[in-house]
Amino acid sequence: MQKTFIAWFLLPAVFVNVNAFEPFTVSVVLGASALLGKTIYNYFQESCSDQWFGFNSTGLQVDLEQKLFGQHIASKVLLKAVTGFVNNKNPKKPLVLSLHGWTGTGKNFVSQLIASSIYKKGMSSRFVHQFVATVNFPHSSEIDTYKTQLQQWIKGNVSSCARSLFIFDEMDKMHTGLIDSIKPFLDYYDNLGGVSYRQAMFIFLSNAGGESITQVVLDFWKNGKDREEIQLSDLESAMSLEVFNNKNSGFWHSSLIDKNLIDFFIPFLPLEYRHVRMCALAEMAIQNMEPDEDIADKVAKDMVYSPKEERVFSSKGCKTITSKLEYYK
Numbered sequence: 408m409q410k411t412f413i414a415w416f417l418l419p420a421v422f423v424n425v426n427a428f429e430p431f432t433v434s435v436v437l438g439a440s441a442l443l444g445k446t447i448y449n450y451f452q453e454s455c456s457d458q459w460f461g462f463n464s465t466g467l468q469v470d471l472e473q474k475l476f477g478q479h480i481a482s483k484v485l486l487k488a489v490t491g492f493v494n495n496k497n498p499k500k501p502l503v504l505s506l507h508g509w510t511g512t513g514k515n516f517v518s519q520l521i522a523s524s525i526y527k528k529g530m531s532s533r534f535v536h537q538f539v540a541t542v543n544f545p546h547s548s549e550i551d552t553y554k555t556q557l558q559q560w561i562k563g564n565v566s567s568c569a570r571s572l573f574i575f576d577e578m579d580k581m582h583t584g585l586i587d588s589i590k591p592f593l594d595y596y597d598n599l600g601g602v603s604y605r606q607a608m609f610i611f612l613s614n615a616g617g618e619s620i621t622q623v624v625l626d627f628w629k630n631g632k633d634r635e636e637i638q639l640s641d642l643e644s645a646m647s648l649e650v651f652n653n654k655n656s657g658f659w660h661s662s663l664i665d666k667n668l669i670d671f672f673i674p675f676l677p678l679e680y681r682h683v684r685m686c687a688l689a690e691m692a693i694q695n696m697e698p699d700e701d702i703a704d705k706v707a708k709d710m711v712y713s714p715k716e717e718r719v720f721s722s723k724g725c726k727t728i729t730s731k732l733e734y735y736k
């Protein structure tokens with residue numbers, strides 16, 4: 408594709424100037440045309456250059472405020488972490504974020520928001536790589552192959568573009584030990600074999616830690632306190648302990664935690680009825696529907712709430728909103 412494109416721009420110039428017998432002009436025009444061809448090519452084809460990146464901190468902030476519900480801590484920490492990292496001309500290590508919480512609380516969604524805030528093409532950027540444990544690394548017998556493969560992929564991709572984003576979904580279903588194979592890439596090295604990983608970003612998504620988070624939120628709720636009063640420090644230690652000591656967390660006794668290579672553990676709180684309603688209304692807006700409070704109520708009522716006694720948190724968060732809305736609208 409690249410060749411055809413440039414050649415198309417070169418042809419007339421070469422033709423005209425070869426006839427004129429002026430070697431100097433020919434090479435200048437050739438050079439200029441090649442440059443023009445390349446510029447136009449870059450214009451259409453995503454490349455690893457500033458014009459395809461365009462971090463907008465305000466844009467990310469507005470997105471987090473308006474589209475993510477019930478996550479005051481995650482919202483604040485993510486905005487700070489990502490803004491600080493992207494604006495830092497000389498980061499000492501790649502940014503490593505670990506997002507924890509029940510399903511449907513917005514972990515995947517914020518990964519998309521982050522990708523869109525950095526890459527013009529968002530999740531469809533060539534520089535955003537998503538791995539899903541059960542899809543990409545399903546067989547525990549293949550773990551050694553996966554380790555090699557994963558290292559090669561990361562090395563290959565960061566070599567071709569330093570500002571790459573890697574998202575690992577379903578960390579809790581990742582075989583123990585696999586994630587440790589990427590430890591060197593996350594560490595404080597100037598470069599490894601000539602490749603610097605310091606501008607790359609890694610985001611891990613996991614349901615592990617969800618139980619401890621829910622317990623803290625439930626205690627606040629029982630004491631009649633506002634959940635917005637919950638601080639990161641109220642959750643941090645319980646969460647990272649649960650993640651480190653849980654055999655099914657993907658991080659079980661992981662050196663990533665041991666060596667403090669994860670910059671932020673970010674809790675996603677379980678969602679309540681009112682948040683599910685907000686998700687339903689937001690989904691209506693996405694589908695260009697008139698906002699309908701009654702339908703939002705029906706959708707929210709249709710979710711399963713836990714724990715058994717209190718029934719305050721939606722077990723699947725906002726996960727099945729789209730299909731429920733389909734049913735009631």
Ligand SMILES: *[C@@H]1O[C@H](CO)[C@@H](O)[C@H](O)[C@H]1NC(C)=O
Nearest residue numbers: 461463464465466467469470
């Ligand atoms: C950044 O995002 C804000 C809010 O979406 C928007 O108003 C502003 O124009 C954007 N700035 C740039 C430079 O794109």
Ligand SMILES: *[C@@H]1O[C@H](CO)[C@@H](O)[C@H](O)[C@H]1NC(C)=O
Nearest residue numbers: 536537559560561562563564
């Ligand atoms: C980049 O990662 C993808 C997986 O997302 C992989 O298929 C591809 O081979 C990698 N590219 C290089 C150059 O290693």
